Amino acid sequence: MGTKLLCLHYANVSVGTPSLSFFVALDTGSDLFWLPCDCKAGSCGNASLQTSSGSIIDLSIYSPSNSSTSKSVSCDSTLCEQTPSCPSANGNCPYNISYLSTNTSSTGILVEDVLHLITDDDQQKAVDTPITFGCGKNQTGIFLEGAAPNGLFGLGIENISVPSTLARNGLTSNSFAMCFGSDGFGRISFGNNGSSDQSETPFNIRQSLPTYNISITKITVGQNSTELEFSAIFDSGTSFTSLRDPAYTFISESFNSQIQEKRHTSDPQLPFEYCYYLSANQTSYVTPVVNLTMKGGDRYSLYDPTVIVTTKVIVTTKDAVLYCLGLLKSDVNIDIIGQNFMTGYNIVFDRERMVLGWKDSNCYNDQTSNNLPISPSQPPAVSPALPVNPEATGSTGNNSQTPAPAPRTNHSPNLKSFTCTFTMLLISFFALV
Numbered sequence: 001m002g003t004k005l006l007c008l009h010y011a012n013v014s015v016g017t018p019s020l021s022f023f024v025a026l027d028t029g030s031d032l033f034w035l036p037c038d039c040k041a042g043s044c045g046n047a048s049l050q051t052s053s054g055s056i057i058d059l060s061i062y063s064p065s066n067s068s069t070s071k072s073v074s075c076d077s078t079l080c081e082q083t084p085s086c087p088s089a090n091g092n093c094p095y096n097i098s099y100l101s102t103n104t105s106s107t108g109i110l111v112e113d114v115l116h117l118i119t120d121d122d123q124q125k126a127v128d129t130p131i132t133f134g135c136g137k138n139q140t141g142i143f144l145e146g147a148a149p150n151g152l153f154g155l156g157i158e159n160i161s162v163p164s165t166l167a168r169n170g171l172t173s174n175s176f177a178m179c180f181g182s183d184g185f186g187r188i189s190f191g192n193n194g195s196s197d198q199s200e201t202p203f204n205i206r207q208s209l210p211t212y213n214i215s216i217t218k219i220t221v222g223q224n225s226t227e228l229e230f231s232a233i234f235d236s237g238t239s240f241t242s243l244r245d246p247a248y249t250f251i252s253e254s255f256n257s258q259i260q261e262k263r264h265t266s267d268p269q270l271p272f273e274y275c276y277y278l279s280a281n282q283t284s285y286v287t288p289v290v291n292l293t294m295k296g297g298d299r300y301s302l303y304d305p306t307v308i309v310t311t312k313v314i315v316t317t318k319d320a321v322l323y324c325l326g327l328l329k330s331d332v333n334i335d336i337i338g339q340n341f342m343t344g345y346n347i348v349f350d351r352e353r354m355v356l357g358w359k360d361s362n363c364y365n366d367q368t369s370n371n372l373p374i375s376p377s378q379p380p381a382v383s384p385a386l387p388v389n390p391e392a393t394g395s396t397g398n399n400s401q402t403p404a405p406a407p408r409t410n411h412s413p414n415l416k417s418f419t420c421t422f423t424m425l426l427i428s429f430f431a432l433v
Helices: 141-145 162-168 247-257
Strands: 003-015 020-027 034-036 048-051 056-058 094-098 105-118 126-140 152-154 175-180 185-190 199-202 213-221 224-234 241-243 275-277 290-294 299-301 306-312 319-325 327-329 345-350 355-360 420-432
Touching: 105 141, 126 141, 126 162, 162 185, 199 213, 213 247, 224 247, 241 247, 247 319, 247 327
Parallel strands: 020 152, 034 126, 241 327
Antiparallel strands: 003 020, 003 105, 003 420, 048 056, 094 105, 105 126, 175 185, 175 345, 185 420, 199 355, 213 224, 213 290, 275 319, 290 299, 306 319, 345 355
């Protein structure tokens, strides 16, 4: 059993009548929005989260019987994909989703209820929309360890995803943006088409497994570069970027050859292969600039590809502070750009033009309103009720060659109706998987 470092973005969403708030993980790598629902003991993970001050926040559990606007989804619905498992055409539609993580899944039935939104403008109007989601009665794997402590918000490209539903209902344009701040906070804006000066690359949509897949044509690490074309999925539900060879080896070895600090020996308790010691008084370090050239020629520069961790040194039994290249070698036949490589950018998932856009942003100056969430209140600054040491940060702020993005002037796009915004919060912790 190894140790897996989880580092995901979360937001509060409000569902049902009366409304309940749920602290959900934001996942562009999957489609179904599901909530813990009518859970039996041990089937839905943690019942609470602990704040940095030590107070406990109870997490909501959804129940169709407690919401006056809840409706069951029958097996003959166009959104029911598991009709072979249905007892009858008018029976409840079941779902069973397995994720890439080992033994991680969510099962239950589909229901329909009301998702409560707030427009991202000066008027801040409340807008309610019907949404189909999973009543998650049983979760397994890292979901029980806190990876999705209160549900998962599916942002994928299929019809059942949240952005697909909002566009189909005519509420927003068929596009959304996620901004990943270096301070761990960010924003997700539905109906956001980005700006005219953003960089872009086309999506490669595969019929067998539709995802936000893009093509990379060149990799540059400091003084080293290689013409290397491969496809990768932009997945906010994956903590750290995971690449296959030869891309993994080229980036890792090129990075390692240009580092001054002493390398930490291989440690089974750390998920990263390339880690380096920071001395007791060291406040900064220099790493080579990593650039990815996307199909079409636009360059995607990594603001900070490193992760700060603390580990126990066996010889001295003292804690050592390390910085690691936040890159994993893929053990599946897929390449994933995780959320750690999205830091410092406003990432636009434009599903109308079928392009991925990006522009550097601090996630504060680009908003048309002051961090408006789609929920009754700001999401709490919480930490999981799990060990948080070692701790990963969205950005170390110590990399002298990857400065924080400069403030940008907002460019409001023309939308079909309105935009609405969540505030995202980055949380990191270790889980044994």
